[in-house]
Amino acid sequence: MTNPIADWSHANQERAQQLMARYPDVRSAVMPLLYIASLEHGHVTDEGMRQVAELIGLTPAQVHSVASFYTMYKRDGVGRYLVSVCTSISCFLRGADDVLAAVEEATGTVDGETSDDGMFSVEHVECIGACGGAPALQVNYEFVEGVTPDKAVALCRWLADGRPDVVRSDEMQALFGGRASFDPGPADPEGAIAPVPAFGPYGSAASGPQRAGR
Amino acid sequence: MTDRILTVRMEAHPQDSHTLATYEATGGYRALRTALSSMTPDDVKAQVKASNIRGRGGAGFPTGVKWGFLPEDLRPRYLVVNGDESEPGTFKDRILLERDPHQLVEGIIISSYGLDVHHAFVYIRGEYPKPARRVQQAIDEAYAAGYLGSDILGSGFSLDITVHLGGGAYICGEETALLNSLEGRRGEPRIKPPFPAVAGLYAKPTIVNNVETISNVPWIVANGGAAYAAIGPERSAGTRMFSLSGHVNRPGDYEIVMGMTWRELIYGIGGGIPGDRALKTWIPGGASAPWFVPDEHLDTPVTIDDVGANGSMLGSGAVIVMDETTDVVAAAHRIVKFFAHESCGQCTPCREGTTWLERILWRILNGAGRPSDLDLLLDVCDNISPGLRWPPAMTTICPLGPSAVSPITSIMRHFRDEVEAKIRTSEGASVG
Ligand SMILES: Cc1cc2nc3c(=O)[nH]c(=O)nc-3n(C[C@H](O)[C@H](O)[C@H](O)COP(=O)(O)O)c2cc1C
Ligand code: SF4
Ligand code: FES
Numbered sequence A: 001m002t003n004p005i006a007d008w009s010h011a012n013q014e015r016a017q018q019l020m021a022r023y024p025d026v027r028s029a030v031m032p033l034l035y036i037a038s039l040e041h042g043h044v045t046d047e048g049m050r051q052v053a054e055l056i057g058l059t060p061a062q063v064h065s066v067a068s069f070y071t072m073y074k075r076d077g078v079g080r081y082l083v084s085v086c087t088s089i090s091c092f093l094r095g096a097d098d099v100l101a102a103v104e105e106a107t108g109t110v111d112g113e114t115s116d117d118g119m120f121s122v123e124h125v126e127c128i129g130a131c132g133g134a135p136a137l138q139v140n141y142e143f144v145e146g147v148t149p150d151k152a153v154a155l156c157r158w159l160a161d162g163r164p165d166v167v168r169s170d171e172m173q174a175l176f177g178g179r180a181s182f183d184p185g186p187a188d189p190e191g192a193i194a195p196v197p198a199f200g201p202y203g204s205a206a207s208g209p210q211r212a213g214r
Numbered sequence B: 001m002t003d004r005i006l007t008v009r010m011e012a013h014p015q016d017s018h019t020l021a022t023y024e025a026t027g028g029y030r031a032l033r034t035a036l037s038s039m040t041p042d043d044v045k046a047q048v049k050a051s052n053i054r055g056r057g058g059a060g061f062p063t064g065v066k067w068g069f070l071p072e073d074l075r076p077r078y079l080v081v082n083g084d085e086s087e088p089g090t091f092k093d094r095i096l097l098e099r100d101p102h103q104l105v106e107g108i109i110i111s112s113y114g115l116d117v118h119h120a121f122v123y124i125r126g127e128y129p130k131p132a133r134r135v136q137q138a139i140d141e142a143y144a145a146g147y148l149g150s151d152i153l154g155s156g157f158s159l160d161i162t163v164h165l166g167g168g169a170y171i172c173g174e175e176t177a178l179l180n181s182l183e184g185r186r187g188e189p190r191i192k193p194p195f196p197a198v199a200g201l202y203a204k205p206t207i208v209n210n211v212e213t214i215s216n217v218p219w220i221v222a223n224g225g226a227a228y229a230a231i232g233p234e235r236s237a238g239t240r241m242f243s244l245s246g247h248v249n250r251p252g253d254y255e256i257v258m259g260m261t262w263r264e265l266i267y268g269i270g271g272g273i274p275g276d277r278a279l280k281t282w283i284p285g286g287a288s289a290p291w292f293v294p295d296e297h298l299d300t301p302v303t304i305d306d307v308g309a310n311g312s313m314l315g316s317g318a319v320i321v322m323d324e325t326t327d328v329v330a331a332a333h334r335i336v337k338f339f340a341h342e343s344c345g346q347c348t349p350c351r352e353g354t355t356w357l358e359r360i361l362w363r364i365l366n367g368a369g370r371p372s373d374l375d376l377l378l379d380v381c382d383n384i385s386p387g388l389r390w391p392p393a394m395t396t397i398c399p400l401g402p403s404a405v406s407p408i409t410s411i412m413r414h415f416r417d418e419v420e421a422k423i424r425t426s427e428g429a430s431v432g
Helices: A010-021 A026-041 A046-056 A060-067 A089-093 A096-107 A149-162 A169-176 B008-012 B020-025 B030-038 B041-051 B063-067 B092-099 B101-115 B129-144 B175-182 B211-215 B217-223 B225-229 B262-269 B304-309 B328-342 B348-365 B373-384 B406-414 B416-431
Strands: A081-086 A120-125 A137-139 A142-144 B078-083 B119-124 B160-165 B206-210 B239-246 B252-257 B279-283 B318-323
Touching: A010 A026, A010 A046, A026 A046, A026 A060, A026 B160, A046 A060, A081 A096, A081 A149, A089 A096, A089 B239, A089 B318, A089 B328, A096 A120, A096 A149, A120 A149, A137 A149, A142 A169, A142 B129, A149 A169, B008 B092, B020 B101, B020 B129, B030 B101, B030 B217, B041 B063, B041 B101, B041 B217, B041 B225, B063 B206, B078 B101, B078 B175, B078 B211, B092 B101, B092 B129, B092 B211, B092 B239, B101 B119, B101 B129, B101 B206, B101 B211, B101 B217, B119 B129, B119 B175, B129 B160, B175 B206, B206 B211, B211 B217, B217 B225, B239 B262, B252 B262, B262 B279, B262 B318, B328 B348, B328 B406, B328 B416, B348 B373, B348 B416, B373 B406, B373 B416, B406 B416
Parallel strands: A081 A120, B078 B119, B078 B206, B119 B160, B239 B318
Antiparallel strands: A081 A137, A137 A142, B239 B252, B279 B318
16 A cells, blocks of 8 residues: 655654544544644645645545634645734733734735745734633744834844744743733743644654755 | 642742752652552542532533543543643743643553553644643653552552644634544544544544643542642632733732732732723633623632633633723724634534634724624624624534624623724725
């Protein structure tokens, strides 16, 4: 039998096998596998969905139907840094629309689009659970709370100039954040290596698979 | 008298409350040892029932009663912890996941022992990678220490826990949508019955509980259900996490005993309104809840039943405060937009209705409102939630649709003149 994910990194192939063994029914692995496929290909591609489908015995159409339901499976290309600005009620009350406008301006990228150089994607999102530190945003799903339009601009410049391989919430919060929803405690060494949530089993900086060929 | 349970450790040990070493050094996993060595599963269930704890995910259903719905003879059973936390204004599970993950893990193990569950799941929203990392680290530590896996502490009881990350969809917080998502499907709510306790994950009996609910279980087992029931007002037992946001001086997570007044919560704990501006309105229990106003509600008690009797709900414990400068039409629009975006699309009244409501509010907000829009708004609301009663009548598979009606009925009831004024301005604008 051919290996449908032969082109994935060795580490990611191993992760995939471990994930599939974690559930009583292998179909449950479709969501984590889609995250790994996004790491491999930069976003959820047709090829990635075909691979995941073959791996767990679904049709590509079934996998597509799942992927298209959720906002975090990006089917168009995503920039190196996905900046997600919360514009839900608590952030709205504390000036989120101005933060979004500042991010659009600083990145030259309007809400929902990716910059021509592939550096940024900008999106407005619904509540991300940081309302005590409103207005809040995430970069590759890593939180920055208590931002202002000026600090958001500085954050975007910092990303564009430094092009960090790993973005960490604690680091960005210290540099560009303000009031947070709660005391975050000690710094967390892990961070995001791509616009995919940095959760060990699916890939993050301190452990697990690395971003492939970008 | 105990006034805090869940946040004691993180406050005393801000640098390492999430580690196994600190958890054990502060009494952690002692309740588990007690449960496994000297209690039967029925004893565990009896203590949870006696605690009178009501679910912290939103509906406030008594946990002990829910646990009793599992059919006697069907195996396997599953426990699924709901960490999807996406109701706008809510950020209280995040702190529990991040700052005291072992408390949750111990709660899961004890609950699973009581429920005869051998595989539990923690469903965490995809936008919470750090909380998920912390929970996974705690689980890894618990395996290494013999609190998870097979034959836990030599008791013969075995349990595995799997962490599952969501994909960005509010609706997956609804328990049957969550189960579909966990099965690798679109997160669409299922028609109930059957309820998850009878046919849940993989059609097997399943208990779904919120992160905060399960985090209370170690304390309940260590101190006894009666001790928990003795905290706070009779039908709102225990402490409760509140997420305070919006126009308050001290937004944040607060664990409090229910029963204080809204005035005490907003002005005492929340530190009042920035710039000493006047309080205009607040949402007592997340974006789905009808709004409260100072004249009627400021001195009413913060309990599940009092808030319900006053026509709203304590829901997820998210309190969103708006001061006198707030444009309530804009605020309502923002909330309706959320529901329109998050509707899963299965039911026509929800899918079409929320979109309509959003569009009508948008045009009122942008100077293109028509006098007939007031009736139209209420008409569309009535289609989604006939009679506009509280609690809402249901024409839909899940309560998301009716939730979108709350902000509109709230502004029509308390701030109708402001909505009308916006429409009058629009008319002027269109003439001029
Ligand atoms: C639209 C919708 C969203 C919900 N979101 C959540 C959520 O994010 N977290 C949660 O625990 N419960 C949520 N619930 C409630 C769950 O369906 C379920 O009642 C709860 O998880 C049960 O746990 P509990 O009894 O411990 O509260 C939601 C319900 C609805 C209708
Ligand atoms: S009420 Fe809305 S969200 Fe709920 S099942 Fe129906 S369409 Fe989906
Ligand atoms: S409303 Fe923005 S994080 Fe909750």
